[in-house]
Amino acid sequence: MDEEKECSCRGRKTERTEEERRRLVNRLSRIEGQIRGLRGMVERNAYCPDILVQSSAVSAAINSFNRDLIAAHIKGCVVRDIKQGDEDVIDELIDTVRRLMK
Numbered sequence: 001m002d003e004e005k006e007c008s009c010r011g012r013k014t015e016r017t018e019e020e021r022r023r024l025v026n027r028l029s030r031i032e033g034q035i036r037g038l039r040g041m042v043e044r045n046a047y048c049p050d051i052l053v054q055s056s057a058v059s060a061a062i063n064s065f066n067r068d069l070i071a072a073h074i075k076g077c078v079v080r081d082i083k084q085g086d087e088d089v090i091d092e093l094i095d096t097v098r099r100l101m102k
Contacts, residue, residue, distance in 0.1 A: 014077065027065055034058045066100055 016024070035058060041051045074093065081089040 014073075020072070024065075024069070027061075031058065031061045031065065034061060070096070070100070 034054070038051065038054050038058060041054060078089050078093055081087075
């Protein structure tokens, strides 16, 4: 696969391979299941520390998803744009990281 195919971010849209899209959607589906599990725990009046442990697992899953997605963005879109002389992508990346670290 060439770099353009892996991450084409022009027009504020990223073209992903079918495999990458499938992997991301599968991860989000697992996270969605964890969220439903949390809701069920609240509905069943589960013990607060048990809910908190599960909530922490959801947070870790989201953080992992974000780390992988930003790594793919840096390795693909950011590197390509810098090589093409577009350094504005660096400011965009810094803003994105700031928002993630709130």
